Amino acid sequence: MLDKMREGSQGIAAKIILVVIILSFALAGVSSYLGGSNVAVAVLVNDQEISQASVEQAYQNQRASLQQQYGEQFEMLASNPNFAQQVRAQATQGLITDALIAQAIDEMGLRVGDEQVKDEIRNMQEFQVDGKFNNDQYLALLRRASYTPAQFSQSLKSDLARRQLLQMLVGSEFVLPTEVDIANQLQAQQRVAKVLMVNSADFENSDAVTEEQINSYYESNSDLFKALEQVSVSYVLLDADDLTDQVSVSEDEIEAYYENHHSDYQRAxxxxxxxxxxxxxxxxxxxxxxxxxxxxxxxxxxxxxxxxxxxxxxxxxxxxxxxxxxxxxxxxxxxxxxxxxxxxxxxxxxxxxxxxxxxxxxxxxxxSEALPLDEVKGRVEIALQKQKTNELYFDLHQKLSEVAFESPDNLEEAAGAISAQVQQSDFFSADNVPQVLDNSSLLQTVFDQDFRDEGMNSEIIELSDTKAIVVRVNDYKEAAVKPLVDVSEQIKNNIALQSAQQSARTFAEDITAKLDNNESIEADLAEKGLAFSSDLTFARYTRDYDYQVIQQLFKLAKPAEGQVSRQLVTSSTGDIAVIELSKVIDADAVNDEAKTQIETMLTRSSSDETYQSLVTQLMANADIKYPVAD
Known part of the structure; x- marks a missing residue:
């Protein structure tokens, strides 16, 4: 719901507060906010707990980020059987890194004063109205994020301390002019090459996969087939859009509203x-x-x-x-x-x-003059209906909240109070949440062990400015390895794909060996219907060709006159490419603006390396345990 914190905005306010809140979860773990001793621990970092719920939160955030980044291609990426595992592993590693950085900050004694935090909050544009800090705006945004001022201040304090460390660590990085010149020339360089693409699909044969192979794969890779914990829930949804039909406006009400809002209907x-x-x-x-x-x-x-x-x-x-x-x-x-x-x-x-x-x-x-009612009647009616709908929504919102709390062991009474129906969901995990329930606060609630054990209604959860929900858990399934029968076809496809990729690689290796020995490859290529491309000219950041191929091409040594540099490359899709570099085209002088950009890039790269070195050192010296995995 954080991206709904400001009406009509999904930008600065939501994003900045989202960053701070995500950071706070990463540094402290969700358990520090929920309390209790029954929170499932995913990782122990030097005895600091990172809860399973915070891992799921980070996973959802990273998954959403990838979906926004890749757009329509995301579904193809997500269809990879290893996708969820890889993204979850990256999210977990991010939380571990943040925990280690927070511990390093504490050990170094870096501190941020309360006044510094207050100044930061006062200067945050999302909390300002007409250029000045507005306390009502500040509190309203925090309420929508289900955050108290104390929690937000502590999160921001942690963030400021982290910035202090990073500025201290990487703020003094610089690059030499000669480094800039060399990088300048390399970046603008072009290369001429031929490419032979060997598609793994041409070698795939799923019928050749045996039951013995499937069983062996299943036993050796059981972690790949672990079903996430699942819940089924009941819920009562309050949606302002569903209330429009319950609201009517009369002619007298339209006239009264018009009279009371003359200033809204003026011709400037x-x-x-x-x-x-x-x-x-x-x-x-x-x-x-x-x-x-x-x-x-x-x-x-x-x-x-x-x-x-x-x-x-x-x-x-x-x-x-x-x-x-x-x-x-x-x-x-x-x-x-x-x-x-x-x-x-x-x-x-x-x-x-x-x-x-x-x-x-x-x-x-x-x-300036008031527009006649006849001219603006449609606008007045829409505004009045929206006002009355909002009033009804907030009235029902209050009733839903009160009744769900007063009768915590069922949802029927809460539903009756707002003339709604109790709805049921099927079992779902954090990977396949029904759209209406896809909200981080809601997921954090229903997957929390304490909440499930209580068996009570949740507090009312804001899904947006016009949607709210009360939920309770019906049933729960622990994470467990899926039965072989459920994943047999998936395993069969995985084995077939791996075999096809290996066959494609073997074919490409044979082709490369023959070329190195000056042997003919015409018959081999003709059998598979393959051919090298014509000479292609590539820039370092060419976007219309596989990036793994481009990356390897620019690593090859410059060939002697009349010779080629040859290399086998696994593309980003798992296919195999044979590349033959025949020519390197050095760039002419690059303008000063480009050199400035390169200098900035090199400085940032050097800073990243310094930061990664710190993380590597902290990881090497850390005691990291995975209780859940055990």
């Missing part, structure tokens, strides 16, 4: 002005404009001067007059000066804008 004041523009912001332009203004003040005809002297030829043809406009439409300086003119003082002083110097004359004022 408009101005019609004429102007003379002297183009350019220079002393010469200013002097020319001042001369024209002096003539006007001495009684010269504004229209004639505009027609003869204005550099705005379009308005000059109309005696300098512009169309009617409302405030906020024109250049800020022009706009301000135009709406400051009065009938008593219709001529402005010189007005400087990005276009030059203006002399503005007031031609007419179309005063």
């Amino acid at each position: 004041e408009r101005r019609k002005v004429a102007h003379i523009l002297v183009q350019g912001v220079s002393e010469e332009s200013k002097q020319k404009a001042q001369t024209l203004l002096n003539e006007i003040n001495d009684g010269a005809d504004f229209s004639k001067l505009a027609a003869e002297n204005s550099d705005d030829t379009f308005s000059a043809a109309n005696n300098g007059e512009l169309d009617w406009f409302e405030a906020g439409v024109m250049d800020p300086a022009f706009d301000k000066a135009s709406f400051a003119l009065t009938k008593a003082s219709p001529i402005s002083e010189l007005v400087e804008s990005q276009f030059g110097y203006h002399i503005i004359k007031l031609v007419g004022i179309d005063a």
Whole structure:
């Protein structure tokens, strides 16, 4: 729900608070917020617990990030049987790293004062209204995130301490000019090569996989087939969108609302002005404009001067007059000066804008006025219906919260209080959550052991600004290895794929060996319907070819004249490529802007290496245990 914390926004406020909250979970573990001694521990990092729930939270965050990054390609990635395991392992490693960094911060004695935290909060734009810190905005956003000010301050304090360490560690990194020049040349270099792609699919034969192979694979890789813990739940959902039909508005209510909200249905004041523009912001332009203004003040005809002297030829043809406009439409300086003119003082002083110097004359004022009800009745009705729907939603929200708490051992009474139905879910894990239940706070609740053991209703959980839910766990299944019968087909496909990849590699190795021995490969390629590509020119960051192939191509040694450098490469899809580098094209001089970018990149890379060295050292000296896995 954090991305719903500000109405109409899924940007800065949600993202910044999300980062801080994720960090706090990573550093402290969800158990520190939930309390109790029955939280399932996934990892012990120097005796600091990282709960299973926090691992699931980090997994969901990383999975969502990948989905946003890869878009339509995500489903293909997620279909890989090892995808979830790999992403969960990366998420777990991230939590371990954060815990180690937090412990290092503590050992170094790095501290952040309360005043520094307060200043950081006051300066966060998401907590500001009209450029100033607003306490109501601050508290409202924290409430939507189910966070107390104390918890948020502590999270932010941890984040600031972490920044302090990183700045101390990597802030002094630099690169030498010669390093920049070398990287500059290498980055702009191009390479000419031929590529033979050997697709594993051409060698696949699932019928050749035996039952013995399947059984052996299952026994050796049981962790790959572990079903995650699952729950089935009952829930009562309150959705404002479902309340619209329950709300009606009468003609009298429309008229009353219109009368009470006149200011919302005003036609803004408009101005019609004429102007003379002297183009350019220079002393010469200013002097020319001042001369024209002096003539006007001495009684010269504004229209004639505009027609003869204005550099705005379009308005000059109309005696300098512009169309009617409302405030906020024109250049800020022009706009301000135009709406400051009065009938008593219709001529402005010189007005400087990005276009030059203006002399503005007031031609007419179309005063602000209330729009008639007949003209805005549709808008009024929509606004009134939305208001009444919101009022009904918040009334039912309060009832749902109260009844679910007062009758915690069932949902029927809570559902009856808001005229809703108790709904049931099938069993689901953190990997396949029903869309309506896909909320981090809700998942954290239903997968918490203490909550399940209590067997009570949850507190009301905000899914968004217009959706809330109360949930209870019906049943629970522990994580367990799936029966062989359920994964036999998957194993068969895995073995067939591995065999096909090995066959493709063996074929490519034979081709490479023959080429190295100057033997003919025509018959081998013809049998498989394969052929080398024509000469292709690659840049280091070519995006229209497999990145693993490109990466290896730029690692090959420059060949001697008339020779090739040859290499076997496993592509990102598991297929095999044979690449033949024939030419290296060195780049011409690169501009200064590119060199600046390269210097920044090298500095960042050096900082990353320093940070990774710290992490590697901390990992080597840490005592890390996996109680759940045991």
